[in-house]
Amino acid sequence: MSVRGGVGAGAAGLWLFGVLLVPNALEDVTPGLWARIPGEAVVGAAVLLMLPRRARGWAAGVFGAVLGALAVVNLLDIGFGEYLGRGFNPVLDWGLLDDARSYLRDTMGAGTTWLATVGAVLLPVALVVGTALAAVRLSRLLGCHPAVANRATLLAATAWITCAGLGVQLGGAPVAADRARETLESKARTVRWTLRDEAAFAREAQADPFGATPGAELLPALRGKDVVFAFIESYGRTAVEDPAIAPGVTATLDRRERALEASGYRARSGWLTSATFGGSSWLGHSTFLSGLWVDNQARYRTVTAGDRLTLTGAFRKTGAWDTVGVMPGVQKAWPEQRFFGLDTVYNAFGLGYEGPKFGWSTMPDQYALEAFERLEHRRERDRPLMSEIILTSSHQPWAPVPEMVGWDDLGDGSRFESIERAGHRSSEIAADAGRSKEEYGRSISYSVTSLTEWLERYGTDDTVLVFLGDHQPLAKVTGPRPSRDVPVSIVAKDPKVLERVEGWRWTEGLRPGEGAPVWRMSAFRDRFLTAYGSTPRPGGS
Template identity: 65%
Template structure:
């Protein structure tokens, strides 16, 4: 029994030391290496008297347990966000993850998952402490043999490291845990430094001092609509599983819009986020700043940096409206967006069912926008920011198009929701996730372009784009962060103003169409439509 416990403790500690922090690296050969930290830890425990050894075992075990928890968080964040966990910034996102599970899988599953995650996070350091303490006692009980073993292991490790010896395609000598600790430390340090640097950067603005009458004079009299399609990324257009249906929809919609007198041009923007964190993409697009983490988001939204949407309102030439069906709680960021009126999930009159995370189908959100704002008689043209959410994961159940005259209060979608796929069936199947994701993009694009055909005018200008790529399980581990962006208008002068951008004609950008950082769009857009720069400096 004692030997079994010692063997288990050894395996557990070695596994914790060698655990990769990405699923792509989770291969058996990763666990055939010799961790230098195990040799150093054994030497430390052997060199200490009994009481000090027990204290050291607790400290070393706790450190290893915490590092294992952080590695596990890196695994999850890498799978969904394409990056590691940030020890300073990302704790708030765990609640968002719980809410997503609740909306997709139900409150009971979310509660069990949350309890299980907390229990695991608490249990891992306890287990590593017990394992290290057990090994420390065994080493001390056989001090002479253990000392020789540590010396031999250290010599072997140094030799393997110097000579670069490998087994099963991996270096035999590794310092994986030390490198992981260093990476976490550098991530914290860089985050702290970035806060001050970004605060200065956010006070610098090429159009920060531009008088309102010099903003977008070439768009005066136009209804300008900025629409974000959730998770609409390059993969939807270029992935072999998803692209056939999406591209067919884009081509058909291009032709339908052309028949209605509209032309379109499309390009690519590189999003600051990946897999989730839509608000980072939204704020980057309208602010012209690279908002790639929660700290930057808090800084810019609590400051006075001028956003594209706010500038429309400042001119006095437009009424400004936001349609935010994903907002279900207090939203102080409304001031940052600078919108006269904001409709959240509870203010659009929807009486139908939720579709997993999405509070309402995109077709309903657009029809509500038409009823509440776009279709009203007004003294000024309208600038609207619309967030479409039907393509939010888990991509089940998916809404279907109904006749626009049948949308009503949304009750018509009840039967569609009941007939749809169950989120649990899609989440567990990678191929089906990709297929269903593609279908949601087809749906969202169809909703938006049909709305434009039905309700657009000679003075309507539509700019629509994705906020980020879908999670790596759908887009692929090597996918870019690029998203499509499209401008649609009847007035030829609107598209002629951006002819030098060399974007692709139609709704589908070519593979080699220009790629800009999403933060570059605001200033290029302002310049194209006649705005005069008046820089301010931080």
């Protein structure tokens, strides 16, 4: 064999070896990873040696392409694990790749997004084609030196079986590896589970404890109250418990609690376990409002296509409230408006904002709340208002973060231009975990301040505010294996409102205690409806 041929064969072997050992979690990338024996290489070599020359080349190409595709799946698992705290679902998650592209465009600009998109297309192609070519190259080498290849394969098989039988490990990883098989089996289980889950969830969604409750028997204890449900993006348990983040956030919560108490408000707070993590906020919103565990896109499509009673829809069904949604993150048609029972929805283009974007967020929370006040809350009406408000300033990448300005100086939002220019750039923060934590904490403090100052400034004796996080921030901020818990608070002046939830044993104030009850987010709808006097009457959608 020539020197050039030897170098080519060596490169093909290293490529195939690396592809076979690609892990599905970033924490598994350790020095010990490269001291493993991939069982698939041993089996593949044995099978190829038994095939005739012509069939050997075709089989090697197919074998290599499959291995390359499985490596792509492992890389997707790493990405999803780092951002969403879970692996990639080959049935449901393809649509999220387009969402990721939109997120990059909104935060990093069109040029960076184009480069990232090209890279995201070329890398899988390179892995699949490169691995197929490497396998074909090595199959030719096996055919040219069958005696040596047979002895080497037998030796590798003996070593693999011995290490597997004895459980030999190096650097915490087993030396006998079979990553490709593990990936294939794992994703096959995921596909089977997903298909079964869709049918089971459709049946679950049809059974509603309040599905047949007449409007007159819903929420009688809140009649006459203006009720606001506000979601704070990425407001998770990490914000109030992580030592690197919590001091600033808890100081804000305590300061704002004192200000609200001086205005006559009291609060109770607890924990909810979100159905999502790191993103896909709509899954958290729909879980909270529908009383169903909506933890994937198939469940979301199923529930929003039906007629299940949502918490916001319950207010509309009574006929005693006007209902409105403030959705500054929505930038296209939103057919879910009907499902959530909202008479009017203001999206990113309906709030009159003329200022700059802040990262992904189309406008600062303070502006969105002032626009809500101007357009809906202060209007004269013959019945109270129920509002769902999505606050987005704490959306990753947490750069730049808005700052509070005088409420009377907000105007059309143009005054935020100098604040946006002076803030950090997304590219400065996104790759730095320490700075991401810092700016994440600042963004939560900003969102909490905006919301509670709005309440202090514009709330009345009949205002009831329920606010919560939709999910925890991404794993770069929370660290590995965090909980999915988010804070939730009810704030009101009327003591009777909080008396209704006394049995919940929530913590007094805006900051839930460490020992406060933790409920699944899907439990809130039924508990809330029951606490405020609704009569359960089961019915199907």
